[in-house]
C-alpha cells in the first residue's frame with residue numbers, strides 16, 4: 554500500500570464525512586477537512602503511531618475574494634517517519650473569519666498563526682497570544698486580503714513628525 | 718592644505734572663526750551608518766581600502782548617534798522602521814546632516830508598496846539624495862563631498878537653535 558493511500562484511508566476511517574475533499578495535484582496530497590475538525594485532525598495526524606506528523610512547516614491562508622467561503626486556511630505538516638509532506642486545508646465560513654488554533658498540538662503554529670492573523674485577519678480561537686506579527690500594533694487592516702490596495706490606505710500607518 | 722608652508726614662515730595665519738569651524742566640521746564628518754538593507758553593503762564598501770572614505774575624514778563610523786554628525790540612511794525604510802530612524806536622528810547632536818542613499822530611501826524605489834515609506838523626506842530633513850540601486854561607493858563619496866561643500870558655507874552659529882525650534886514645533 555502506498556503512502557498516500559495509507560494516509561487517506563486512515564483519515565477517512567477516522568473522520569468520515571468531515572473529510573470534504575482529497576486531491577492529489579502534481580504529486581502533492583491535500584486533504585480538505587471541515588473547519589471545526591481541524592484540531593482533532595491535527596492531533597490524530599501527530600499522535601497516530603503509523604503517521605507521526607510531528608512537524609508543522611507552515612500555516613497560511615488563501616483569500617478567494619469572490620467565493621462564499623472566502624478564506625481557506627492551509628497547513629503543511631511533515632512526518633519524519635514517512636519522510637512525507639502533507640497539505641491540509643480548511644474552508645472557513647464564519648464571518649469575521651475564525652478557526653480553532655492548532656498551537657496546542659504543534660507549538661510552532663503560534664507565530665505562523667500570528668502572521669496569518671496579521672495578513673488575512675483570520676482569528677485563531679484559543680491562540681495563546683494573537684498579536685500582529687509584521688504590521689505595527691494599532692494597524693487596522695489586513696494587507697494580503699484581496700480588497701486591500703497595494704499602496705496601502707493613506708494615513709493608516711503613522712509617520713514621525715517632521716519639523717522644518 | 719598648504720598649512721605646513723605657512724607654519725614654517727611666521728608660525729601664524731589670519732582667518733575667521735567661522736571658516737576655521739566650518740573647515741573643522743567638514744573635514745571630520747562622522748557618519749551614523751543607518752544600514753537597513755542591501756545599500757548598507759555599498760556603504761561598507763565605501764569604507765574599505767579601495768574607496769577609502771577616510772580620505773574625506775569620515776572613516777569613524779559611530780554606532781551611537783550621540784557621536785555622529787551625518788546620518789547615512791542606507792536601505793529600505795518601512796513605516797515601522799521610520800519611527801526608529803527618526804528617533805536615532807533626534808538623538809544626534811546638532812549640527813547634523815542626512816544622506817538618503819539609494820532609490821529606496823529617496824523615493825521608495827522598487828518597493829511601491831503599502832509598508833515602505835515612499836521617500837524618507839516625509840519625516841527627515843534630507844540634504845543629499847543619491848541615485849542608484851544600490852549607488853556605487855563613488856556615488857556615496859560624491860554625496861559626502863556635496864555635504865562637505867554645504868558645510869563649508871555654513872557659519873558657526875547657523876545650527877545653534879535648530880533643535881530648540883524643532884522641539885517647539887513638535888509641541889504644537
Ligand code: SF4
Nearest residue numbers: 755756819820821850
Ligand atoms: S535602493 Fe536597491 S540596493 Fe538600496 S536598499 Fe533599496 S533595493 Fe536595496
